[in-house]
Amino acid sequence: MSAPLSRRKLITAGLASAAGASGLAVAVRLADRYGLIPPDHGGIYGVGETLTYAAHRPLLSSHSLAREFDRSKISKVCPINGFPPENETYQRLLAGGFADWRLMIDGLVTRPSSFSLAELRRLPSSTQITHQACEAGWSFIAEWTGVPLSYVLSLVGVLPQAKYVFFFPFSEEHFPLGKKWGSLDMFDATHPQTLLTYGMNGQELPTGHGAPVRVRVPRQVGFKSTKYLSRITVTDTVKNIGNGLGSGSLDKGYSWYQGI
């Protein structure tokens, strides 16, 4: 092989890798600007999480709706995963039928407010019969009734810089933010099927399914539908809260975005 040719090859390869590297840098910057990078983008698994999240966001931009089913499809067996919070306040509220429970909504909102169960029930309600799959593999179909989270967020006035909505269950020993605390981006938080759910299959939300109120996120896997809510916080970042990655389930290896 002649020397000029190999030099040309070398230059071509150098230019190509420089172009590739700067192309990647530009892609990352653009992806960040358009909200295509999930909180858990670090590490080797973060590559897969980022590809999935960045692929889903444009795909779902039409606000596609999760499938809804006929009443006859409601499952006879609706399994319960986990246990209600081992928290004195929670047990006392449960015994009192949650008459004294209030849901605090704070953070980047113009009017931080709290809502009683009765107040939430008086807001415009929405009912959906949707499929809920646990990450483990089992699933069921149930009817869920609640108020769209987007409506409640509009009442408290979300500030323009808001990016995430955090959901905190009642705290427990070793879990100051509650077990399975988590967050959604504004896109999923304001989706029309994202509900603050207080009813299930025509009855009050049963204790094991997250009484008094759980969020319902039918376009993601079950554990994103946080149960036993005590507080909702709107933020512009996932840092400074718990592990700084937007979800307590990450500590057990479960990724933040669960549209799969």
Add this chain to the structure above:
Amino acid sequence: MAKSASLPGFATRVPDSLDTPRHSALVRVTHWINALSFFGLLVSGFAIMLAHPRFYWGETGAVGTPSVLDLPLPFMEGGPSGWGRSLHFLSAWVCVLTGSFYVLSGVLTRHFGKHLVPAKADLSWGSISRAVSDHLRLKVFGVESSFAYNLLEKLTYLAVVFVLLPLMMWTGFAMAPAIVSVFPFFVTVLGGQQSARTIHFIAADFLVLFLLGHIAMVYLAGFKRRVGTMITGQVAAGEDRT
């Protein structure tokens, strides 16, 4: 350097040029990347399955509802499915991107037409049963096997590339709640989310069968030489067609 081909009846199988590698760089690179991603998918898929080693048909299923398949394995909920899912989706991206590149390039370079699609005449039951009995009697490792795929190899590779792997992707997408909100037919044509999960598991079993068969055949044909050819593209010395 390869010598001229002179085996009787062999001329038709000689590649365009004797300097052409047995496996093109495209085939070799994508083969090994996909071998790695397949290993990742297999290990992580098993880890995920351990969370609930029970399978159903239709839209829903859980302990307390009828199943179609109960594996004699413990339920390990909250255990290995965390890292399992992360590894599974990372490996799936590698497998799908590499696989798409392989299929696209394979079409453009006519790799499939030249090396994998069997001749019409070979597609009779006679040829197929002969190929099967040749395999069963292990009479398929002659010198010509170093230079071209036999009928059964062609059919198997085509089934893996164009049937099993696309089915894995499809049933995988059918289990994703976000994806089926955009494309509901992904799951409805399969009869439901649990059906998709069950088909995903069965198709995975066929892929494992393929892997075992593939490794067994490579072993029987001479493991070091065949793996060497898949790395370098060159057929080992002593296998020249003289």
